[in-house]
Amino acid sequence: NNCGSVNPGLPAGRAAGDLMIALVNQLESSAVNTEPAGWTRIYNATAATDFRVFVYYRVATNDAGDNFTFTQATTCSSLGARISAFRGVDTANPFEFAGTIPAGNVATANAGDLDTGTEDTLSVAAMTVIAGFIQDNRTVTEGGGWSESFDDSRNVTRDYGLSLHYQLQSAAGTK
Numbered sequence: 001n002n003c004g005s006v007n008p009g010l011p012a013g014r015a016a017g018d019l020m021i022a023l024v025n026q027l028e029s030s031a032v033n034t035e036p037a038g039w040t041r042i043y044n045a046t047a048a049t050d051f052r053v054f055v056y057y058r059v060a061t062n063d064a065g066d067n068f069t070f071t072q073a074t075t076c077s078s079l080g081a082r083i084s085a086f087r088g089v090d091t092a093n094p095f096e097f098a099g100t101i102p103a104g105n106v107a108t109a110n111a112g113d114l115d116t117g118t119e120d121t122l123s124v125a126a127m128t129v130i131a132g133f134i135q136d137n138r139t140v141t142e143g144g145g146w147s148e149s150f151d152d153s154r155n156v157t158r159d160y161g162l163s164l165h166y167q168l169q170s171a172a173g174t175k
Contacts, residue, residue, distance in 0.1 A: 005071040011085035019089040024054040024081045031072040043101040053133040084149040134161030
């Protein structure tokens with residue numbers, strides 16, 4: 001709530017070599033940010049409704065470098081972050097894209113549903129991960145076969161929600 005830093009707890013049971021994914025939901029598009037050291041940003045967007053979202057990743061080393069601190073200053077409102085860890089990921093190529101998350105993999109809506117459209121996986125046993133950034137309190141109910149890493153919402157200065165769902169795919173192709 002208001003200006004400051006957010007330091008989400010690291011996932012319990014994480015091990016060196018796990019892929020960690022961090023989500024940040026910031027409800028103040030004009031805030032000045034200091035991003036987390038040692039983490040790679042793969043997504044950053046500002047919505048017309050005055051909030052910014054970020055996705056970062058890091059391969060866990062189980063040392064102090066794993067810690068995550070995101071700071072907002074100047075004009076501030078609400079800020080939240082969460083981290084998940086996944087084991088057995090190819091850490092040299094953890095994603096089926098290079099650089100940042102492609103625009104075609106992003107869906108936005110101003111309605112009650114979190115819809116993704118279709119995604120093409122290239123590898124057998126790929127993991128599809130859905131990050132949800134919501135500007136208000138709510139609960140996300142995932143469809144059959146999906147697992148939930150977290151689904152958080154906060155009623156603070158300006159309400160927000162964060163969710164992360166995942167599903168292991170049995171074959172490559174359009175999902």
